[in-house]
Amino acid sequence: MTDNETNPKYGGEGSDDSGPRTADKSAQGVVAAFGQTMKTLRLRAGLDREELGKRLGYSAATIASFEQGRRIPPPRAIDRADEVLDAGGLLKVWKEEVERAQYPPFFQGMAQLEKQAMELLSYDTHVVKGLLQTEEYMRALLDMRRPPLDPETIEQRVTARLARQDIFDRRPTPLLGFIMDESVLRHRYGGTSVLRGQLEHLLLVGQRRNVELQIMPTDCEDNAGVNGPFTVVMRRDGKMFLYVEAQSTSKLETDPEQAGLASARYGIIRAQALNPRKSLEFIEELLGEL
Structure with missing residues (x-):
């Protein structure tokens, strides 16, 4: 954390900006890597997106957004996906980084x-x-x-x-x-x-x-x-x-x-x-x- 951190583009509390959903390249990389891991585990489990979505309470389109890094999953979705895909904690280890990527x-x-x-x-x-x-x-x-x-x-x-x-x-x-x-x-x-x-x-x-x-x-x-x-x-x-x-x-x-x-x-x-x-x-x- 540096002194006088400023950013003229992104908003936080009441001024959420219409900029990218993940504000910088490192955040985009984290979300993309998580999505790829989730997809790999889903395929290993033999589930299509619709079936995984039903078990997690999301549509197939939302699961696709998670896997493609276009949408950041909430912590509870990560926990549940880890259980459903029998990931043994492999998805849960991403929670802190994925959560941080939600913010500019x-x-x-x-x-x-x-x-x-x-x-x-x-x-x-x-x-x-x-x-x-x-x-x-x-x-x-x-x-x-x-x-x-x-x-x-x-x-x-x-x-x-x-x-x-x-x-x-x-x-x-x-x-x-x-x-x-x-x-x-x-x-x-x-x-x-x-x-x-x-x-x-x-x-x-x-x-x-x-x-x-x-x-x-x-x-x-x-x-x-x-x-x-x-x-x-x-x-x-x-x-x-x-x-x-x-x-x-x-x-x-x-x-x-x-x-x-x-x-x-x-x-x-x-x-x-x-x-x-x-x-x-x-x-x-x-x-x-x-």
């Missing part, structure tokens, strides 16, 4: 940090944080991308984002703080039913003991977050990182001074926003308006 190069570092986080603090002003999004909300955001994303890219983005949400159940339990502008929760992306499901999900997540969920109301006269959204991650070794994303550009900042300043700024925003209890009450009120 700049976001691979952030995805890894999420796995190592002791504390994660996020302030958002445009869309609900990816870690908090429902699948329906994710799909609504991805469907709105222009130029449009192809279906396989959307499936990959959804799979990757859902996989990151295991952070809530990880042990040891990380401390997670999320502050969102009120406007984020009023945008009816995907329609009223999608927003309702998203708000209900936030209420559930906000009740977790390791989560602090807060709302910054639009009538608040002071907001230290006027410069935009950001995320601060503290690793278990105590080192802090700052992640910023906007308009298809992203930065993973490793300078401790910058990360420390962002953490301090988050503390001020936290004090200005509604406290967690009032924030959940606020979300309940928004639900009542739908």
Whole structure:
């Protein structure tokens, strides 16, 4: 991981770019090699794509996409394929590399940090944080991308984002703080039913003991977050990182001074926003308006 990692082309949390499904040649090579291994094992087992698809819960076309490196399989599909093809763990050893290949190069570092986080603090002003999004909300955001994303890219983005949400159940339990502008929760992306499901999900997540969920109301006269959204991650070794994303550009900042300043700024925003209890009450009120 290098200082000031940037990439002007690919988007992460809310700005998934319509670029290649695997962002660089090394990632493409990993996915292609996995697909070839899967195909070799399938042929050894005497199964056609349709039969393997039935056993894994996918269509023959999706199995072809896996084997040809055009689509990245989710971890559960890799585990199940290893069992069905009696691979003896040969497919499972690819899981970590294949998972990393789901993300554009700049976001691979952030995805890894999420796995190592002791504390994660996020302030958002445009869309609900990816870690908090429902699948329906994710799909609504991805469907709105222009130029449009192809279906396989959307499936990959959804799979990757859902996989990151295991952070809530990880042990040891990380401390997670999320502050969102009120406007984020009023945008009816995907329609009223999608927003309702998203708000209900936030209420559930906000009740977790390791989560602090807060709302910054639009009538608040002071907001230290006027410069935009950001995320601060503290690793278990105590080192802090700052992640910023906007308009298809992203930065993973490793300078401790910058990360420390962002953490301090988050503390001020936290004090200005509604406290967690009032924030959940606020979300309940928004639900009542739908």
